[in-house]
Amino acid sequence: MSRLEGFPPIAAADAHTLILGSMPGAASLAAAEYYAHPRNGFWTIVCAVLGIDATLPYPQRVLRFAERGYALWDVLGACRRQGSLDADIDAGSIExxxxxxxxxxxxxxxxxxxxxxxxxxxxxxxxxxxxxxxVGFDCRRLPSTSPANASITYAAKLAAWQEIAR
Structure with a gap:
């Protein structure tokens, strides 16, 4: 199992809201882009909620996202994991x-x-x-946008993620 390293945060200095994932999956690491797996609903959902054109190229989506005061990062900076599932992260290896x-x-x-x-x-x-x-800021868990979270429909995920715009 090789050591995987995540990405730097996407954030403007005046960001008001931080969205955290765990660790980029294999498709994201290969593309060097957050949520690059084609079936991950993150960008589709976030763009719908924030009024960003989801068909924009990644650098433009990221720019629009940050301009709206949102930041994106992962809790883990590095770890060992076979595949892309969070369940496969070696707990003893997390950084x-x-x-x-x-x-x-x-x-x-x-x-x-x-x-x-x-x-x-x-x-x-x-x-x-x-x-x-x-830690006085408001912290809330939203349903994972991962395709592995198939028990929740896209519509239900979209409804829950509306919270980021409030």
Missing amino acids: INDFAGFFAAHPHIERVFFNGTTAETCFRRHVAPGLGAR
Whole structure:
């Protein structure tokens, strides 16, 4: 099992909302793009909620996303994992991203949304205890946009993700 490294955050200095995943999957790592798997609903859902054209090339989608005050990152900066499933992450290999540094550089973050259970669990277990009083922002888990989360329909995911625009 090789060591996988994630991406830097997508965030403007004045970002108000952070969306966290766990760790990029194989398709994303290969493309060097967040949520690059063609069946992952992240960009389709987020673009629909935020009024961004989902057919724009990745760099333009990312720019529009950040211009609206949203930031995107993963809880894990590195780990070992076979395949793309969160369930296959070797728990002993996880390396957490530098959230103290991120929040210091992005002081306007008021809300954190988790794209699924693994992101939330890892954040609450490995990040929140070290942040102390800074964890005063609103933290909420949303249903994973992963194609592996097939028990929830696209319509239900879209409805839940409307929360990021409120």
